[in-house]
Amino acid sequence: MKASQQTHLVTVDRIATLSPTVREFTLRPDDAASAYAPGSHLPVEVPVGERRTVPRHYSLVGLPGDGVWRIAVKHLPQGRGGSRAMWRLEEGDRLCVGAPASHFELDHRATEVLLLAAGIGVTPLIGMAQALAARRGVRVRMVQVARAAEELVFSELLAEALGDRLHTVVTGTGQRLDLAAELAALSPQAQCYVCGPASLMAQARHAWVQAGRAPVDLRFETFGTSGAHPAQAFTVKLPRHGLTLDVPADSTLLEALERAGVEVLADCRRGECGLCAVEVLALEPGTAIDHRDVFLSPAQRAAGRQLCACVSRLSGSPACAVLDSSYRAD
Numbered sequence: 524m525k526a527s528q529q530t531h532l533v534t535v536d537r538i539a540t541l542s543p544t545v546r547e548f549t550l551r552p553d554d555a556a557s558a559y560a561p562g563s564h565l566p567v568e569v570p571v572g573e574r575r576t577v578p579r580h581y582s583l584v585g586l587p588g589d590g591v592w593r594i595a596v597k598h599l600p601q602g603r604g605g606s607r608a609m610w611r612l613e614e615g616d617r618l619c620v621g622a623p624a625s626h627f628e629l630d631h632r633a634t635e636v637l638l639l640a641a642g643i644g645v646t647p648l649i650g651m652a653q654a655l656a657a658r659r660g661v662r663v664r665m666v667q668v669a670r671a672a673e674e675l676v677f678s679e680l681l682a683e684a685l686g687d688r689l690h691t692v693v694t695g696t697g698q699r700l701d702l703a704a705e706l707a708a709l710s711p712q713a714q715c716y717v718c719g720p721a722s723l724m725a726q727a728r729h730a731w732v733q734a735g736r737a738p739v740d741l742r743f744e745t746f747g748t749s750g751a752h753p754a755q756a757f758t759v760k761l762p763r764h765g766l767t768l769d770v771p772a773d774s775t776l777l778e779a780l781e782r783a784g785v786e787v788l789a790d791c792r793r794g795e796c797g798l799c800a801v802e803v804l805a806l807e808p809g810t811a812i813d814h815r816d817v818f819l820s821p822a823q824r825a826a827g828r829q830l831c832a833c834v835s836r837l838s839g840s841p842a843c844a845v846l847d848s849s850y851r852a853d
């Protein structure tokens with residue numbers, strides 16, 4: 524968390540296990556829990572060791588109220604360690620968090636909305652579903668996708684808000700998301716909000732363009748952590764800065780560059796805006812780029828000349844690349 528950000532101390536009030544892989548954490552701040560817009564996230568300093576924390580962002584679940592903030596965390600055994608550390612927390616533990624923020628805002632002029640969520644991507648869409656359901660004259664439908672029925676977390680809460688406007692798809696039982704049919708049922712002015720793994724974003728973008736819809740009406744957020752390979756430590760060389768950096772498995776390249784004092788532009792830190800993209804000058808034989816962003820096009824990924832430092836990583840043996848930050852002071 525940057526020093527300039529407002530911080531709050533919170534107590535973990537309640538931990539609820541919602542499925543074999545998802546836990547909900549109710550956080551009670553020492554000061555007042557500020558309100559937030561549906562789709563907002565909470566920056567959390569996750570304790571990963573004695574006196575060591577790593578920054579993570581978790582979507583706020585539901586609409587604000589009750590003087591608490593609720594987040595849900597999917598356990599990712601092969602992730603960078605944030606979720607494992609969150610799952611080690613106990614009720615009564617204390618955390619440092621930032622103020623709620625949003626990069627995924629609901630357009631209040633929308634009259635027809637399709638919400639599309641997969642896995643833990645349901646979290647930012649819950650508040651949106653509740654807000655839209657309460658709004659008069661808005662047509663809303665939500666499709667929630669999960670591998671198993673037990674992973675349809677928050678579906679009861681969603682059904683309460685949406686009734687039969689909630690449709691669930693359990694892929695493990697052979698059900699399939701028919702995106703083309705979902706989009707065909709929408710009016711030309713409809714908007715679609717998507718949250719889930721990068722593969723869902725890619726599918727949704729493709730189907731949206733194929734349907735001839737305006738790109739501005741497709742809005743998305745991803746969790747940027749679902750790479751093709753488990754997170755591993757890797758090395759980057761930056762000849763322009765005379766630096767060689769080891770990036771631990773529980774850190775992002777962007778964090779490592781910032782720690783080393785290398786200027787890199789960044790905004791979303793979730794693989795969406797592309798601002799943090801660095802140039803790949805060379806890859807050691809045996810090294811592959813594990814692109815985890817939703818910004819670069821398939822052609823840019825295939826070219827392997829750029830990677831988004833906030834989420835993408837290197838994998839292989841060795842895992843080493845020569846990079847240059849795109850930032851130039853002049």
Ligand code: FES
Binds near residue numbers: 791792795797834
């Ligand atoms: S900061 Fe937005 S893609 Fe990395």
